[in-house]
Amino acid sequence: MVQTDLARLFNVTPDCITYWEHNRSKPQVQHYPDIIEFLGYFPFKLDISTFEGKIKAYRYINGLSQKNFAKNMVIDPATVTRWEEGKGRGPKRKEIEAFLSNFLVNNLNYPID
Structure with missing residues (x-):
């Protein structure tokens, strides 16, 4: 999948995807549900026992x-x-x-x- 496809999927610009990929910025929390669904797993390290x-x-x-x-x-x-x-x-x-x-x-x- 190319950046323009991902950008369309997440409703952001292709530049935004580039920034995420190169750790220049982090996705805003409102994008997390789409990212989780796209990846098929929860990519955040959390201790949900707390x-x-x-x-x-x-x-x-x-x-x-x-x-x-x-x-x-x-x-x-x-x-x-x-x-x-x-x-x-x-x-x-x-x-x-x-x-x-x-x-x-x-x-x-x-x-x-």
Whole structure:
């Protein structure tokens, strides 16, 4: 597959594909679901046994920024940042962790690298 085909598939420019290939830039999170589907596996190194790993896996699979994840979960974006750094608790943490665990069990269709 040539860069123009990939660019069309991911709805980006061919230059963007070149930058990704040469590590000059990284794909934005909204492109992650398409990349995961194209590759047929989850290319991100995450420990999904941890709360922070579950959050990132969910965000990456769904192409969500921390801000959009926070909005969907009705929490402050700063809370998401702290949680992904392995810090903080918060009253909704147990509820969100249960949701994420259930989601990953039922929707992780690709092996994690």
